Amino acid sequence: MTAVRVAARGEDERHVGYRLVITLLAYALPVVFILLPLILFLIQSFYYVDHGDIVRELTLRNYERFFTGRAFLPVFIKTCWLCLGVAAITVLFGYPVAYLLASLEGRRKYVMMVIFVIPLMMSYIIKIYAIRAILGGNGFLNRILLFFGIIDQPLTFLIFNLQAVLLTLSVILLPFAMLPIFIALERIPRSLIDASFDLGASSFQTFRDVIWPLSLQGTIVGATFTFVLALGDFITPQMVGGTSGFTFGRIIYSQFGFAFNWPFGAALSVILLAVVLVAIVGTGLLARTRHQL
Amino acid sequence: MIRLSTTALAILGLIAGFVLLVLYGPLLVAIFFSFFKFENNAVQWDSFSFDAYRSLIHDEGIIDAVLNTLLVGGVAVCLALVLGTALAFYYNSSRSRLREVLQLLIFLPFLMPPIITGLSLLVFFRETDIPRSLVTVVIGHTVFVLALAYRIILARLQTLRSSLVEASLDLGASRWQTFRYVLAPSLMSALGASAILAFALSFDETLITLLVTGTKSTLPMRLWAMMRMGFTPDINALVTIILAGSTGLSLLAIRFVGVTSRR
Amino acid sequence: MDEAPKTLIELRQVAKSYSGVEVLHDVDLMLRDGEFMTVLGPSGSGKTTILRIIGGLVRPTSGAVLLDGTDISAMPINRRPFNTVFQDYALFPHMTVEANVGYGLKVRGEQKARIRERVIETLRLVALEEYAARYPSQLSGGQQQRVALARALICEPRLILLDEPLGALDAELRRQMQRFLKRLQKEIRTTFLFVTHDQEEAVTIADRICVMNNGQIEQIGSPEEVYYRPANEYVARFFGDNNLIDIAIGSLGNGYREVTSKLGTFRCAIGNRPGLAEVTAGRPGKLLVRPEAIAIGSAGDGAQNRLRVRVEDMSFVGPVSQVLARPLAEPERALMIKLASRASGIPLAVGDEAEVGFSAEECHVVTT
Numbered sequence: 001m002t003a004v005r006v007a008a009r010g011e012d013e014r015h016v017g018y019r020l021v022i023t024l025l026a027y028a029l030p031v032v033f034i035l036l037p038l039i040l041f042l043i044q045s046f047y048y049v050d051h052g053d054i055v056r057e058l059t060l061r062n063y064e065r066f067f068t069g070r071a072f073l074p075v076f077i078k079t080c081w082l083c084l085g086v087a088a089i090t091v092l093f094g095y096p097v098a099y100l101l102a103s104l105e106g107r108r109k110y111v112m113m114v115i116f117v118i119p120l121m122m123s124y125i126i127k128i129y130a131i132r133a134i135l136g137g138n139g140f141l142n143r144i145l146l147f148f149g150i151i152d153q154p155l156t157f158l159i160f161n162l163q164a165v166l167l168t169l170s171v172i173l174l175p176f177a178m179l180p181i182f183i184a185l186e187r188i189p190r191s192l193i194d195a196s197f198d199l200g201a202s203s204f205q206t207f208r209d210v211i212w213p214l215s216l217q218g219t220i221v222g223a224t225f226t227f228v229l230a231l232g233d234f235i236t237p238q239m240v241g242g243t244s245g246f247t248f249g250r251i252i253y254s255q256f257g258f259a260f261n262w263p264f265g266a267a268l269s270v271i272l273l274a275v276v277l278v279a280i281v282g283t284g285l286l287a288r289t290r291h292q293l
Numbered sequence: 294m295i296r297l298s299t300t301a302l303a304i305l306g307l308i309a310g311f312v313l314l315v316l317y318g319p320l321l322v323a324i325f326f327s328f329f330k331f332e333n334n335a336v337q338w339d340s341f342s343f344d345a346y347r348s349l350i351h352d353e354g355i356i357d358a359v360l361n362t363l364l365v366g367g368v369a370v371c372l373a374l375v376l377g378t379a380l381a382f383y384y385n386s387s388r389s390r391l392r393e394v395l396q397l398l399i400f401l402p403f404l405m406p407p408i409i410t411g412l413s414l415l416v417f418f419r420e421t422d423i424p425r426s427l428v429t430v431v432i433g434h435t436v437f438v439l440a441l442a443y444r445i446i447l448a449r450l451q452t453l454r455s456s457l458v459e460a461s462l463d464l465g466a467s468r469w470q471t472f473r474y475v476l477a478p479s480l481m482s483a484l485g486a487s488a489i490l491a492f493a494l495s496f497d498e499t500l501i502t503l504l505v506t507g508t509k510s511t512l513p514m515r516l517w518a519m520m521r522m523g524f525t526p527d528i529n530a531l532v533t534i535i536l537a538g539s540t541g542l543s544l545l546a547i548r549f550v551g552v553t554s555r556r
Numbered sequence: 557m558d559e560a561p562k563t564l565i566e567l568r569q570v571a572k573s574y575s576g577v578e579v580l581h582d583v584d585l586m587l588r589d590g591e592f593m594t595v596l597g598p599s600g601s602g603k604t605t606i607l608r609i610i611g612g613l614v615r616p617t618s619g620a621v622l623l624d625g626t627d628i629s630a631m632p633i634n635r636r637p638f639n640t641v642f643q644d645y646a647l648f649p650h651m652t653v654e655a656n657v658g659y660g661l662k663v664r665g666e667q668k669a670r671i672r673e674r675v676i677e678t679l680r681l682v683a684l685e686e687y688a689a690r691y692p693s694q695l696s697g698g699q700q701q702r703v704a705l706a707r708a709l710i711c712e713p714r715l716i717l718l719d720e721p722l723g724a725l726d727a728e729l730r731r732q733m734q735r736f737l738k739r740l741q742k743e744i745r746t747t748f749l750f751v752t753h754d755q756e757e758a759v760t761i762a763d764r765i766c767v768m769n770n771g772q773i774e775q776i777g778s779p780e781e782v783y784y785r786p787a788n789e790y791v792a793r794f795f796g797d798n799n800l801i802d803i804a805i806g807s808l809g810n811g812y813r814e815v816t817s818k819l820g821t822f823r824c825a826i827g828n829r830p831g832l833a834e835v836t837a838g839r840p841g842k843l844l845v846r847p848e849a850i851a852i853g854s855a856g857d858g859a860q861n862r863l864r865v866r867v868e869d870m871s872f873v874g875p876v877s878q879v880l881a882r883p884l885a886e887p888e889r890a891l892m893i894k895l896a897s898r899a900s901g902i903p904l905a906v907g908d909e910a911e912v913g914f915s916a917e918e919c920h921v922v923t924t
Contacts, residue, residue, distance in 0.1 A: 026383040029376055030398040033436050037417035038401070041409075044416050093312050100305040103297045114543050119316040121539035122323070124499050125516040126532050130319035140322065171315055193296070203298055232406020235499060239520065249408060256412065256504070266416065269409050276406060459613055460646035462633040464660035464711060474659070478650045 045266035054262060062267035072251065072268070079248035080275065082166055083230040087223040089170040090177035094222060098181035113182070120175050128239045131168050135159045135240070160242025168240050169230045176229060177222040184218020185211070224283045228276050248272065320536060327529035346534075349527035358515035359531070365427060365511055366495040369434035370442075373491050374484055376435070377442030381450050396443075403440035410437060411504035418505065426507035433501045438491035445490070449483035489542060496535075563625075564589040564715060564747050565610060570619030572605055579605050580771045582619065587715070592741045592748045594758040596794070597768030603751045604719060606768075610749065611717050612636045623714075638715040639708035643723060645700045647692040653679070653703050654688040660711040678710040681740070698729050705737075709744070718750045722757065734761050755795050759783070767791050784846075787831065788923045792844050797892050799850075800842040803921070805835060812860075812916045815843055818886045822861040824919035832921040840924045847894040849918035852879070852910050853903070859913030865891060867908045877902055881912070 046058045066072045101112050119127075134140045135158040142154040158164055188211060196206040234249030241247065252272065255265025297305070330340040349355065380399060384392050402410040414433050418425060453476070461471040499513040506514055516528070565587040572580040580602045587593055595603040608614040610621060612633035621629045628636065639660070647656050655662075657678060658671040666674075679685040682702040692700055701721055708716050718737075722730045738761045741748045752758055758765050759779040767774045767782060767790075775787035786792035789800065803822075806814035812823040813832060822843060824832060835841030851859065865881035868890075879893040879902070893912065895902060904910065 022383065026380055027395060029439075030380075030395060033414070033417075033432060034398050034401055037413035040420050041413035041416045044420075093308065096305050096308040097312050100297075100302075100309050103302075103305075114540075116313070116316070117543065118536070118540050119320055121493065121497075121536055121543070122320050123513065123516060123532055123535065124497050125513060125520060126323055126528065127319045129520065130322040133322055134318055140318075171319070174312065174316065197296075203296075203301065228404070228406055232408040232500070234408060235503075235517075249406075252408060252412075256415065262416065262419075265412070269412055273405060273409050276404075276409075280404060454644065454646065456642045456644050456646035457648060459633070460640070460642055460648075460707075461659070461663075463611060463613070463638075463640045464663065464707065465634045466659070466663040467634060470663045474663070475648055 041266055042270060044263055045270045047263040047266075049261045049263055062264045063271075065264065066268060066271060075246060075251060076248045076271070078162075079231065082162060082247065083169075083227050085166055086169045086173060086230040087177070087227040089166070090174045090226045091181070091219060091223045093170075094174055094177035095181055095219060098178050098185055101182055102185035116178060117175055124172070125235065125239075127172060128168060128236055131171060132159065132164075132240050135164060135167065159240060161244045162241065164240040164242070165237050165247065168236050169233065172236070173226045173229055177226045180218045180222040180225060181215060182218075184215045184221075187218075188214050220283045220286060224279055227279060231272060231276060323529045323532045324536070326526070327533045330526070345526040345530035348525070349530045349534075352525070352527050355512075355515060355527065355531060358510050358512045361427060361509055362496055362511040362513070365430050365434055366492050368431050369438060369495050370488050370491045372431070372435045373438045373442040374446075374488060377439055377446050377487065378480070378484070380439075380443050381447040384447060385450050399443050400440045402436045407437070407498075407500035408504070411501035414501070415504045424507065425505055427509050429505045429507065430502055430511065433505045434495045434498055437498065437501060438494050441494065442487040442491055445487045446480060446483045449480055453479055489545075493539060493542075496539075561588040561591070563587065564623070566622040566625075567606070567610070568620045568622060570606075570609060570616045570621065572602075572609065572614065573617045578771060580609075580616075583771075583773055585766065585773065585776070587747060587749060588764075589714075590745050590747055591763045592738065592750065592761060593764045593766060594750045594752060594762035595766045595768060596752060596755060596758040598753055600770075601768040602771040603753075603768045607640070607717050607719055607749060607751050610715070611638055611640045613640075637713050638717055639711050639713040640717040640719065641701075641704045641708050641721045643719045643721065645692075645704040645721075647700055647703055647707075649692055651691075652688065653684065653690050653692070653695070656692065656703060657707045657710055659707065674710055678706045681709065682706045697724050698733065701725065701733065709746075713746065715747045715749060718748065720751055720753070722752070730757070731760075737761060759795070767794060785828065785831075785920060786844065786922055789842060792920075792922050797847050797894070799845045799847060799891055800922070801845070801889075803835075803841060803843045815921070817843065819883050819889070820861075820863050820885060822919065823916040824921055825916045829921060831923055834923050835921050841921050842924055844920040844922050845914050845918060847878070847892040848876075850891070850893045850912050850914045852893065852895065852912050857913070860916045861919070862911055862913040864909060864911050867904050867906055867910060870902065870904065870906060872897060879904065881910075884909070 045062055046060070048055050048057070048059050048061055066076075097116065101109055101116070104112060132139070136142070138154070139159075141158070142151075145151045146154065158167070192210055192214075193206060196210045201209065232249055234247070234253040237247040237250045238253075241250070248268070249272075252265050252268045255261045255268065327345045328341050328343075380395070384396060411433060414429070414436070415425075417423075418429055423429060457475055457479075458471055461475045462468075466474065497513060499517070502511055502513055503517060510518070512531075519525070519528070563586045565585075567583055567585040570580060570583045570585075571578065583602075583606065585606070595606055597603045605614060609616050612631060612635075616629065619629075620627050623637075648659070651659070654672075654675050658675045661671045661674060675688065676685055679688060682705055684699060684702055684706065687695065687699065687703075692703065695703065701724075704721070722733050725733060734757060737748070737750075750758075750761065762779060764776060764778055765782050766776045769790050775782055775791045777785070782791055783795050786795070792798055792800065801817045801819055803815040803817045806816050806821065808814070809823065811827075812825050813836065815822055815824055824843065826832060831841065864884045866884060866887075867879060867881050869878075869880040871878050875897055876894050877897045879895065881891045881893060883889055883891055891912075
């Protein structure tokens with residue numbers, strides 16, 4: 001059922017030419033500014049750099065360097081694990097929150113949703129900076145813990161390392177995990193839950209057998225979303241990662257900055273993109289085998 | 294809607310409370326320090342003032358950056374809305390297989406890590422010799438938020454009954470009149486929601502901007518630069534103002550969407 | 557006052573296919589100016605397609621649509637002087653009743669004051685003038701329906717097309733609306749083309765009925781014509797209950813034709829029965845006798861056609877009582893008889909044998 005298709009049945013000659021022009025216009029922007037850059041980017045990954053100049057010849061050396069060099073592949077794998085961790089944490093905390101919100105009525109539900117989404121409105125950089133201030137040796141968290149006597153030495157392991165990156169990303173990305181889960185939970189028709197209770201199931205059984213399976217797809221979407229966002233982030237590691245919190249994103253970024261090896265950076269990005277695509281497609285397939293609501 | 298037993302409610306409430314604390318921690322820190330000073334490694338509890346806000350008004354660099362951010366956001370949103378509407382209409386009235394490909398292309402910049410979107414545009418601008426400036430930033434933002442606007446508008450378009458368009462034509466209206474009187478009003482809520490969300494995304498967009506920006510900067514760029522040198526106190530004031538503003542806008546958006554969706 | 561009816565719309569050999577599936581086969585239809593025609597048929601019969609072709613919402617694959625003799629097949633929807641009342645009413649949800657009804661005039665560039673006047677006038681016609689400021693979502697189904705009607709009427713079209721408009725209403729409301737529409741049409745004398753699948757509805761409101769089946773027109777005629785003189789078995793079965801008996805043609809008598817069947821030999825009057833002529837020419841056919849045309853016992857005295865039956869079942873259905881009887885000559889066959897109910901009851905009992913009769917005039921022959 002379409003809104004603007006009224007006289008399309010039984011084509012008019014006049015309309016066909018018109019449609020062609022519209023079609024071309026419609027494709028123009030996405031192709032020029034999305035497809036083209038990506039293709040150029042892909043090609044760039046096959047060039048190489050010689051003494052500071054980009055040589056436009058096709059080669060696989062960038063990819064070779066990634067797989068054989070000692071620095072890159074391990075960092076990449078480490079980053080992937082880190083981001084999986086972020087995805088896990090955000091979903092772990094995001095699900096209960098989404099669940100609670102989904103159980104609220106009317107006005108309250110949307111007000112609470114706004115409350116949980118507001119933190120997204122805070123400037124990204126300042127947020128990281130504030131988190132750094134909280135987690136640091138001299139930061140709020142330590143001060144409070146010291147004040148209450150829970151510890152007698154400030155905790156130093158919370159900042160300028162990979163754990164810090166993990167925590168920071170989790171805090172920043174949590175709302176992104178929560179939203180898809182919330183939407184999925186909202187979609188479940190009340191009648192299904194009522195039916196479950198009517199048939200004698202307990203709250204737990206209803207959750208386990210009805211609610212959880214039906215919300216699984218949304219959960220997977222939330223996790224994937226968070227994973228992808230974390231994977232490409234290079235600012236957070238830079239600000240709270242210190243020297244040991246080096247992620248793949250930072251390596252890529254530096255190729256376009258100090259290291260000035262654009263082709264190599266492009267190759268690394270392509271690898272990153274490949275992982276992202278696998279994640280999206282993989283989880284997409286996984287989600288589709290579930291029963292759709 | 295889910296029913297909760299009191300124990301479940303309590304546990305979930307606790308978790309939610311904890312999450313809320315964690316999420317608002319950074320916000321509260323920023324807001325707090327826009328009013329209080331931090332000197333000699335300690336909080337000066339008696340230093341409550343609006344000094345930070347006052348110096349903000351005089352900080353030209355920041356003001357400039359904010360204006361640029363607003364400009365970029367405004368233009369990107371307009372472009373995204375117009376293109377999003379056009380593309381949504383196209384998708385809806387087309388029957389070719391190719392439209393799925395087109396849709397995928399539109400979603401791509403949103404699905405991929407922003408770093409890749411930014412980098413590919415960077416490479417593109419370099420290869421085509423387009424100088425990096427606010428224009429390239431606008432392009433980057435538009436490409437990014439287009440997916441959002443398109444999705445929201447398309448979703449709304451698909452729920453419109455075709456009989457409404459037929460009725461309008463049947464009553465003698467031209468296609469333009471039909472769009473103006475029947476379709477556009479129905480799309481208002483979708484356009485409004487898209488505009489607000491897109492603007493919010495664009496405002497704080499850091500990753501892509503960082504890569505395709507020229508010499509003039511948006512706010513995130515300014516902040517990025519300041520990160521090395523150290524932040525001035527008025528930054529906290531700025532953040533607080535932005536928070537207040539966006540909160541207000543979101544509440545407005547909720548009412549807006551709530552009211553129009555009744556029909 | 558009886559002048560020759562003028563043809564408003566003519567469909568000439570109109571056919572429509574959707575991706576190879578033929579929905580209308582070479583349809584010919586002449587719609588008279590000022591009449592209330594109903595297009596009747598089951599879903600998939602093509603009745604809505606005809607409506608949409610006339611309205612301009614669909615282009616015919618072949619054939620022509622003529623208005624006052626001029627071909628308008630290429631005319632776009634918004635130029636045609638017809639208005640449609642849609643099945644889902646299609647009221648603009650973001651406009652008030654007043655704005656909805658005035659829409660047709662607004663897009664024509666009429667002045668605001670004049671529009672307002674006409675809107676109130678038209679709303680009065682459908683008894684909704686107090687609801688002008690409401691929104692469609694605030695109205696009941698029946699009220700929305702009348703707004704849709706008003707919106708179509710205000711443009712003073714030559715023809716109003718109604719696409720199963722009463723489908724969503726409850727029985728009582730539907731009957732009210734049927735009466736209302738009939739009265740309205742007589743008053744304003746605009747041509748109405750009304751699509752429905754409900755044969756009772758069609759018979760109630762139409763001047764003429766166009767019976768459709770599988771993309772073809774089976775018969776066009778007044779309600780009495782299609783009921784008493786159905787063109788074929790399909791039309792016969794469409795309206796009411798009937799008794800259909802396989803027959804073979806016999807000899808010709810004075811004003812009647814003899815037909816033979818397993819139930820006996822009967823006489824059927826000849827006049828105005830094209831079906832009889834066709835069956836005489838060799839096509840297979842059946843004898844049609846309406847249940848209410850059969851009289852039981854002494855009431856049947858004097859009827860040319862008689863046979864003996866055994867009563868199997870009787871039921872009281874309000875104003876009518878139904879009797880299911882088995883002809884003694886062919887007990888596997890059932891004969892349905894309808895009698896006017898009496899408070900004192902029908903003088904019959906299950907298991908009784910009785911003689912029933914029906915006149916030659918009440919007989920009809922249809923092709924199979």
